[in-house]
Amino acid sequence: MIPRRSDLSGHWSLDENTVFLNHGSFGATPIAVMEEQQRLRERLESDPVLFVERISRDLWWESILAISEFINAEPDGMTFVTNATAGVNTVLRSLVLNEGDEILVPNHAYQACWNAIDYVTSRSGAKTVVVDIPFRVESEDEVVNLILDAVTENTVLALIDTVTSPTGLRMPFEKLVRDLQHRGVDVLLDAAHGPGIVPIDVSDLRPAYITGNCHKWICTPKGSAFLHIREDRKKFIKPLNISHGFSSDGSTQEKFRFEFDWPGTQDPTPWLCIPFALEYLGGLVEGGWPEIMEKNRNLAIRGREILCEALETTPPTPESMISSLAAVEFPWDGEVTAPGMDGDPIHNLLYDEFGIQVPVMAWTHHGTKYIRISAQLYNHEDEYIYLGESLKKILDR
Numbered sequence: 001m002i003p004r005r006s007d008l009s010g011h012w013s014l015d016e017n018t019v020f021l022n023h024g025s026f027g028a029t030p031i032a033v034m035e036e037q038q039r040l041r042e043r044l045e046s047d048p049v050l051f052v053e054r055i056s057r058d059l060w061w062e063s064i065l066a067i068s069e070f071i072n073a074e075p076d077g078m079t080f081v082t083n084a085t086a087g088v089n090t091v092l093r094s095l096v097l098n099e100g101d102e103i104l105v106p107n108h109a110y111q112a113c114w115n116a117i118d119y120v121t122s123r124s125g126a127k128t129v130v131v132d133i134p135f136r137v138e139s140e141d142e143v144v145n146l147i148l149d150a151v152t153e154n155t156v157l158a159l160i161d162t163v164t165s166p167t168g169l170r171m172p173f174e175k176l177v178r179d180l181q182h183r184g185v186d187v188l189l190d191a192a193h194g195p196g197i198v199p200i201d202v203s204d205l206r207p208a209y210i211t212g213n214c215h216k217w218i219c220t221p222k223g224s225a226f227l228h229i230r231e232d233r234k235k236f237i238k239p240l241n242i243s244h245g246f247s248s249d250g251s252t253q254e255k256f257r258f259e260f261d262w263p264g265t266q267d268p269t270p271w272l273c274i275p276f277a278l279e280y281l282g283g284l285v286e287g288g289w290p291e292i293m294e295k296n297r298n299l300a301i302r303g304r305e306i307l308c309e310a311l312e313t314t315p316p317t318p319e320s321m322i323s324s325l326a327a328v329e330f331p332w333d334g335e336v337t338a339p340g341m342d343g344d345p346i347h348n349l350l351y352d353e354f355g356i357q358v359p360v361m362a363w364t365h366h367g368t369k370y371i372r373i374s375a376q377l378y379n380h381e382d383e384y385i386y387l388g389e390s391l392k393k394i395l396d397r
Contacts, residue, residue, distance in 0.1 A: 002355055003386040008284055009378035018351075019383050021303075021358040023374035024165070024193060024325050027216040036276045037221045040269040052268075059272045060261060066275040067214065070289075071195055073202035073228045076253055079239075079260035080226055080271045084192035086240065087211025087227040088113045088159070091188050092120045094237040095157070099125030104150055104158040104185075106131045106143075107365045110165040113190055117159060129155070135329070135366055136316040140172035148179055157186045162200065162212070163193035166361045168325035168372045169317060170198060177205045186233070192225075193217065196281070197293060197324045208233050215270065217324065217376075220277045224270035227260075239263050284377060292377065296324035299375035303384035304328060307373065310388030311395075327361070327372040331395065336362050336369060344369070346394070354390040 002017060011030045014020050020028065029037075040059075044051040060080075068075040081087045093116075097103075103117050107130050114128075121128045131150045133143055147158070158180050162173050177187045186208035194200055194210075196217030202210055211227045214220040229237050234256055238246075245259030282288040285295060301319055304326035308315055313328060330346065339345070339362055346369070347360040361370045371391075373384065 003382035004380055005378050005383065006380045009380075011284065012378050014378065017355055019354070019356045019358075019386060021356065021373050021379065021383060021387060023376040023379075024168075024216065024372065025359060026222060027213070027219055028376065028378070029215070029219055029221050030277075030280065032280055033219060033221065033273055033277045037269045037273050040272050041267070044267075044269065052265075056268050056272065060268065063271050063274040066278055067195070067226050068228075070218075070278055071200040071202050071210075071212075071228075072204070073210075074231070076256075077231060077234060078226060078228050079256075080224070081211065082223045083215075083225045084190060084211045084213050085110070085112045085116070087209075087225060088188065088190060089116050090227055090240050091209045091211070091229075091237060092116050093240060095120065096236075097121065097124035097126040097156070100154050101126040101156045102129045102152060102154045103127070104129050104131055104147065104155055106133050106147060106159075106161070106164075106171075108133055108135075108164040108167045108169055108171075109159055109161060110190065110192060113159060126156075127154075135167055135169075135327075135368065135370070137318075137321070139318060140175070140321060143169075144172055144175055144179065147176060148183075151180070151183055151185060155183075155185050157188060157208075159188050159190055161193070162189065162191045162198055163323050163325055165192060166327075166363050166372070167366075167370055168322075168327035170321045170323045170325075172321075174205060177207050181207070193323070193325060195226075196289065197296070199290070199293065202228055206230060209237075214274055214277070218274070218277050219281055220273045221270040223267075224274065281377075293324070296375040296377065297322060299379060299381065300324050300326045300373065302381055303373045303375060303379075303387075306381075306384040306388045307371065307391075310391050324375045325372060326375075327370040330360055330369040330371045332369045336364055336367050338362055338364055346371075349394060350387075350390060354386075356387055356390060358387060 064078050068078045189207040189210040191212030194212035214224045215222045241263035248258045285291050307328050344360040350356040359372050
């Protein structure tokens with residue numbers, strides 16, 4: 001029998017027959033936010049020219065201000081992209097790399113972004129330096145030391161996650177950003193799992209670049225993410241789409257806005273929903289966003305405890321390295337290979353037989369399968385208990 005969700009689940013339109021423990025992959029948009037997007041789309045289609053040329057410009061800036069305030073970033077360095085992978089590619093494809101330059105990437109990084117690094121280094125004669133970090137770590141310092149030890153005089157950039165996608169690890173990104181940049185290494189902070197899952201203070205950290213999704217933990221419509229570029233790096237970065245702004249006149253800031261804000265015709269409504277989503281989600285829980293992040297983190301920790309008990313294992317990392325995602329090793333004696341577009345067989349079995357939507361990651365870089373849970377306001381502890389019971393049934397076969 002499908003377990004209950006939380007009392008807040010009525011704000012989402014999730015399938016009642018699915019145990020949805022995978023908010024981390026694509027997010028889930030509340031009904032009210034979808035209604036706001038539809039309202040904006042109807043306004044757009046009532047006069048597309050007026051909306052694009054006039055109305056959306058003010059709304060766009062309101063969204064820039066809203067996400068900038070949320071992560072304490074300078075609005076003049078803030079722009080929008082469709083997803084964090086596009087943000088990472090925007091930075092990497094703009095860099096002028098020389099032969100021998102090195103880019104650091106931990107082996108917990110999102111494969112798509114890792115691929116982008118390999119692409120730009122292979123074309124330029126630069127080098128991708130993979131930092132091997134085990135899944136089971138005793139402390140944050142262990143991670144910091146492994147990454148800092150990989151820095152050489154040739155290191156020009158490091159890709160650092162706020163929270164890793166395949167392994168659900170909350171990286172000590174605050175210390176890493178400060179220490180790496182103190183050594184003269186620019187940091188591209190991959191906050192795909194960032195805003196709404198961990199506190200971020202861009203003005204304090206001052207990373208060279210940070211990109212993050214809004215459609216995950218802020219729950220905006222799909223295809224809304226941001227890229228923030230520090231003032232001293234803006235002149236080096238161009239959008240992936242070279243469009244009208246490239247030949248425009250004006251100040252550096254005016255050109256920056258034109259180039260990034262007008263890449264071509266697109267539906268702007270996912271980004272225009274950011275102010276509404278921030279206010280709406282923040283109002284669902286007394287205490288607002290800090291309480292939401294803490295509430296989800298506590299549920300993820302509890303969910304991890306339940307998983308560890310079911311799989312007869314122990315927590316692989318300290319609780320300080322858990323946010324609203326958590327992963328544990330899935331016992332697997334066979335070969336660990338990337339599953340391709342069809343998905344992992346254990347993932348498919350959990351969904352097809354038990355109605356559980358949860359990722360099982362075959363992470364070849366560790367030779368291990370991980371099962372990763374998410375915790376969002378609509379989830380309830382009973383769902384993780386049900387997952388644990390289902391896993392026991394699978395393993396008993």
